[in-house]
Amino acid sequence: MINHNIEAQESMLPYREIPEYPSDFSPGNLISRMIDGLGYRFYWATEGLTDDDLTYRASENGRSIFETVEHINVMSNNILLAPDAKPFEKPKNPPQLSFEELRTLTLKNLKAASKKVLGATEKDIENYKVIFKQGDKTSEFPYWNMINGMITDCIHHTGQVVLMRRVSGNPQNPNVNVFLGKTRE
Numbered sequence: 001m002i003n004h005n006i007e008a009q010e011s012m013l014p015y016r017e018i019p020e021y022p023s024d025f026s027p028g029n030l031i032s033r034m035i036d037g038l039g040y041r042f043y044w045a046t047e048g049l050t051d052d053d054l055t056y057r058a059s060e061n062g063r064s065i066f067e068t069v070e071h072i073n074v075m076s077n078n079i080l081l082a083p084d085a086k087p088f089e090k091p092k093n094p095p096q097l098s099f100e101e102l103r104t105l106t107l108k109n110l111k112a113a114s115k116k117v118l119g120a121t122e123k124d125i126e127n128y129k130v131i132f133k134q135g136d137k138t139s140e141f142p143y144w145n146m147i148n149g150m151i152t153d154c155i156h157h158t159g160q161v162v163l164m165r166r167v168s169g170n171p172q173n174p175n176v177n178v179f180l181g182k183t184r185e
Contacts, residue, residue: 013104014111015039018181028120031147035079035117037178038154039110042072044176044183045161046103054099056168065164066099072157073102075150076109078130082146083116087131087138 018040022029046069054066063071078088097105117125128143130150141149162172175184 013043013107015043015107017183019114022118026119027122027125028117031120031125031151032114032118034147034151035110035114037181038151038158039107039114040181041155041158041162041178042110043107044172045158045165046099047173048170049099049165050170053165053168053170056164058164058167065161065168068157068161068164069099069102069106070097072154073097073106073109075154076106076113078150079146079154080109080113080116082130082143083113083120083128085127085129085131087133089133 015036018036021033049065054069055064057064057067074090081088117128120128125143128146130141130143130146132139165172173183177183
């Protein structure tokens with residue numbers, strides 16, 4: 001069940017607004033801004049979802065909104081681990097998290113990842129790795145795959161949440177302005 005008295009908690013979550021932009025267009029700053037844009041979109045796509053919204057699925061075989069948020073959360077772990085070239089290993093028995101826990105963890109992962117890459121140089125980013133570990137098998141990819149993979153995929157799935165919540169009868173706050181990264185009160 002969703003706690004409907006979450007205003008205080010939400011004010012402490014990152015990405016209610018997109019942060020001020022960096023002073024230059026260095027590689028790390030560009031990636032940080034992409035992550036910040038995702039964080040802002042995700043914050044508002046998931047703000048105010050109801051239990052009915054969370055179970056909504058566009059088709060019988062499609063993911064529900066809750067399952068989509070779970071998927072975004074998994075990818076946010078990858079986004080956070082890649083700058084440290086640490087492997088992501090999906091737990092055999094992942095904990096069952098509530099929607100609020102998933103949302104909070106995802107937003108905090110994105111904020112921490114953004115801070116890690118902020119100001120990074122080209123040389124720094126060359127050492128970032130996307131690493132998956134499953135049992136004894138490890139797969140490693142350059143950070144390029146993070147950009148066209150997890151970051152872009154999270155943006156895509158966040159858009160799906162916005163669409164599905166609209167169809168389920170609870171559209172996103174119409175005052176959200178992704179261009180400015182601010183929401184009119």
